[in-house]
Amino acid sequence: MNNSLPRLIDGMVATLRADIIPHVEGDYARGQAYGVIYMLMSLKLRASWSNAFLIEQLRALEQASRELEALDLPGAPLPQARAPAQLPEAEDLMAMRDAGDERLSALIDWLSSRRKSLPADTSARALAIIDRYLNRQSKFELSTSAKPMFVEMSGGAANS
């Protein structure tokens, strides 16, 4: 792919809006088309080209670099490219986040079950830390969310 992912999504959305939806019959079908737009806009704020795709290109570049370095090319501007040894996949990062959230959930349950036995001050401080984390997480999620399109998706018409 040569275009940026956000630009590709913008182009797909514009095509759907201008060239496809006006010719689609039926409120439900148009509503689903608006659903496609909404999901594309949501993807635009979260997605990037896959790490696996990019790392493969870097590995190829590294191999070429190493082969070039083995040649006798004095003064040549060699790329000297190296692929990072560890580049976490999105799935790995997601698994790490989920494992952390799982442990945090267990801690919340633990605090809840000891509400009467733990010193109130300790509980309150722990909950304040947890709340700060939850707020930071949810604020970031909201700031990277597309504007909802439920009116369009329910009625099959542009929201004027």
Added chain:
Amino acid sequence: MEETQAARPQSAATFEDVERLRLRLAEYMSSASGGHVIVERLSKFPAGFSWITYGVKLSGFPAAREVILRIGPPYGLFAPYSALPEFESLSAIAGGAIPAPRVYFASDDPSFLGAPFFLCEKVEGDTPLPWGSQVQALGSARRESLAADFIDALAALHRFDWRSTPLAKWGAGVTVDNSASLQIDDWHKRFERWALRPHPMAHRTLSWLRAHAPMATRVSIVHGDYRLGNFLERDGRISAILDWELVHLGDPIEDLGWAFLPQYRGGTTMVCGLASEADFLARYEARSGLKVDPAALKFYLVFSLLKLAFTHMAAARCFEDGLFNDLRMPAMATQIAPVFRQIARILEREP
């Protein structure tokens, strides 16, 4: 369409094959009514996420020429279903002060139509929806009339003497002391079934709810989904309260918490786009004879937001499992974070 079917069993269930459904329904109704019922036509209503709804044209059924058939598919949002709570509650309140469809038959036996189902009266009317500009465009006379019906029906439901009806059997173990915690337990189990990933905010909210569970002033029938979009309107009056699938016994304030959700205000500041909070509470208290404790209302508002977040998780689960390809479901799932944010804002205001 092919993709939608992919995750479902290869052979269509009776309720998914309209001709087979028509014949099986006629057999069932003939047997149940003792006559010769012919199902002339089945018209599927626009797709929802839960129960499948058909308009049914009949001949040979003495009670009506047209009825509504509701089927709870095994892949619906709240599956597995039982038709009995809705059927039994509507049977109990029939003919009283709560406008609701008359029910005819129900069964959870899948040998009839392939899934639980019930048949009820087709009530005339339209459904004002909580999104778009529809609610904002209501004139004041129509709004006031609908508000009065909406509040009065809720008050009548909460006053209803269920103990003197067959619903008395629902009451085992439900008390004013435990009605809130029973519901928390019930929804906690749903959360565990539906969540695709850990949600510490759900645990945080459940913990808050357990610490603040109020004692109910009485145990009432709770509709469970009492809001704008779940009633029929005809000539400015409510002709029927619909969608009783979450009906149960519990604290009546639970229904107020749900009706007070910001999501159902139709872009207005009014409860369900119909009445100000103060007017709603004043009329409700006068008609129900109940005093609404602000702390209990706050508890049930937080609980309602959590239930809404869990319902969005159910939509995400259904879509992820390939049971639906309807894009409204992943769209609903995008609303989990905003709902959690709303809860956090309320909890932040705690003294």
